Amino acid sequence: MTISALPEILTGADDLSPWPASTTLLPHGGLAVGGVSLTEIAERFDTPAYVLDEGEVRGRCRTYREAFPDAEVLYAAKAFLSRAMVRWMQEEGLGLDVCSAGELELAVTAGFPPERIVLHGNAKSPRDIATALRLGVGRIVIDSPSEIARIAAAVGPHGHQSVMVRVVPGVSAGGHDKIRTDTDDQKFGLSLADGGARHAIAKILSQPQLELTGLHCHIGSQITEVKPYLTALRRMVGLMAHIRDAHGTALPELDMGGGHGIAYRPGEPALDLTLLARQLRTELIESCAAAGLTVPRLVIEPGRAIAGPAGVALYRVLTVKHTGERVFVAVDGGMSDNPRPALYGARYAPRLLGRHSTAECRTATVVGRHCEAGDILAADVDLPGDIHPGDLLAVPVAGAYQLSMASGYNMVGRPPVIAVHEGAARVLVRRETLDDFRSRDIGR
Numbered sequence: 339m340t341i342s343a344l345p346e347i348l349t350g351a352d353d354l355s356p357w358p359a360s361t362t363l364l365p366h367g368g369l370a371v372g373g374v375s376l377t378e379i380a381e382r383f384d385t386p387a388y389v390l391d392e393g394e395v396r397g398r399c400r401t402y403r404e405a406f407p408d409a410e411v412l413y414a415a416k417a418f419l420s421r422a423m424v425r426w427m428q429e430e431g432l433g434l435d436v437c438s439a440g441e442l443e444l445a446v447t448a449g450f451p452p453e454r455i456v457l458h459g460n461a462k463s464p465r466d467i468a469t470a471l472r473l474g475v476g477r478i479v480i481d482s483p484s485e486i487a488r489i490a491a492a493v494g495p496h497g498h499q500s501v502m503v504r505v506v507p508g509v510s511a512g513g514h515d516k517i518r519t520d521t522d523d524q525k526f527g528l529s530l531a532d533g534g535a536r537h538a539i540a541k542i543l544s545q546p547q548l549e550l551t552g553l554h555c556h557i558g559s560q561i562t563e564v565k566p567y568l569t570a571l572r573r574m575v576g577l578m579a580h581i582r583d584a585h586g587t588a589l590p591e592l593d594m595g596g597g598h599g600i601a602y603r604p605g606e607p608a609l610d611l612t613l614l615a616r617q618l619r620t621e622l623i624e625s626c627a628a629a630g631l632t633v634p635r636l637v638i639e640p641g642r643a644i645a646g647p648a649g650v651a652l653y654r655v656l657t658v659k660h661t662g663e664r665v666f667v668a669v670d671g672g673m674s675d676n677p678r679p680a681l682y683g684a685r686y687a688p689r690l691l692g693r694h695s696t697a698e699c700r701t702a703t704v705v706g707r708h709c710e711a712g713d714i715l716a717a718d719v720d721l722p723g724d725i726h727p728g729d730l731l732a733v734p735v736a737g738a739y740q741l742s743m744a745s746g747y748n749m750v751g752r753p754p755v756i757a758v759h760e761g762a763a764r765v766l767v768r769r770e771t772l773d774d775f776r777s778r779d780i781g782r
């Protein structure tokens with residue numbers, strides 16, 4: 339397939355800033371990502387479909403490695419995981435963050451070295467812990483006091499397991515209440531304020547088979563400012579100094595979690611990674627010097643910022659309905675492939691694909707096909723007034739927390755994931771079919 343881009347029509351109206359860097363405009367309202375026409379993908383693989391730009395994912399991994407050369411970068415698999423993704427992370431030198439036996443097993447069976455995997459979770463099941471120990475996971479992050487004895491017992495008196503502790507330093511940050519994880523009134527971690535973290539740490543240090551390698555925190559998600567990270571880091575270093583004073587133990591690692599914010603629509607802010615890296619490093623060195631601590635190795639865990647901007651969702655318009663003042667554009671996907679608008683009020687900027695329209699733009703609401711009034715994909719967006727059934731819509735920044743949160747609602751089936759790279763497209767995950775639903779349904 340050959341593609342000729344048309345840079346001369348890249349005007350202000352065509353702000354492709356949240357799209358993958360490889361995106362180019364094609365004639366007749368087309369777009370190419372990774373050198374492949376999205377219209378052709380829709381025709382070849384049908385819709386809805388998710389497109390993942392391999393070059394964009396790899397480029398983002400490299401940006402992290404370059405910005406944080408001394409840190410360990412772990413990709414948070416819950417944003418989106420597939421075997422190809424596992425391989426790309428390994429090839430780009432990242433570690434992995436998982437939060438279930440399922441994610442862990444998928445990664446390890448795809449060839450990822452278990453010692454570079456960290457297991458999280460506020461409520462790890464016996465199977466999660468058994469799988470982690472069987473596969474030899476690098477570190478387990480302890481999230482509650484009861485877990486300490488359970489993990490120690492599972493490891494056995496002669497075993498050994500490296501662990502970290504999830505601390506809640508009490509910094510409120512993030513894009514939405516449901517993704518704020520660092521206040522004392524949510525379910526994650528052990529509080530710095532009420533002494534819960536100190537108590538748990540003392541208990542871990544008394545278990546000879548558990549080796550506490552460091553502290554962990556994850557203050558929220560979709561954070562676009564550096565400041566909350568610096569505040570959290572100072573508090574974490576304070577706790578490290580306390581541990582040194584109380585127990586004589588200098589912890590070698592400090593994991594500051596993920597949560598790095600990205601732009602979903604043109605003009606939205608994103609977290610500046612270079613600034614974050616520089617200021618975290620300075621703050622870490624200064625607060626460790628002030629506390630007389632050896633500087634621990636920094637660990638970070640981005641998920642959204644690696645996968646999100648690399649994904650594009652493709653839908654076909656099924657109906658257009660004018661109701662009073664409103665225009666509803668209904669497409670062939672919806673909350674079963676993207677629950678984020680319903681969960682967090684997330685906003686997107688969909689775009690007409692594969693047809694050049696001269697019609698004036700109108701405000702429309704893009705809705706899904708599910709039997710739920712809250713099944714909205716993009717509220718109040720500008721789309722050409724002549725949008726009609728059969729048109730294609732493309733939604734950028736669709737790579738994180740969409741398919742990984744997808745459901746089987748209405749038995750519509752989850753869309754496929756198509757990787758694009760250097761002009762070629764290939765299926766990473768096939769479309770879910772009725773046969774998949776039928777094969778699980780074994781009762782009578």
Ligand SMILES: *Cc1c(COP(=O)(O)O)cnc(C)c1O
Pocket residue numbers: 414416417435458556558559560595596597598639640641642643
């Ligand atoms: C979800 C999560 C991350 C990744 O968050 P992003 O917002 O995707 O960067 C990192 N660490 C932990 C512990 C998490 O729960």
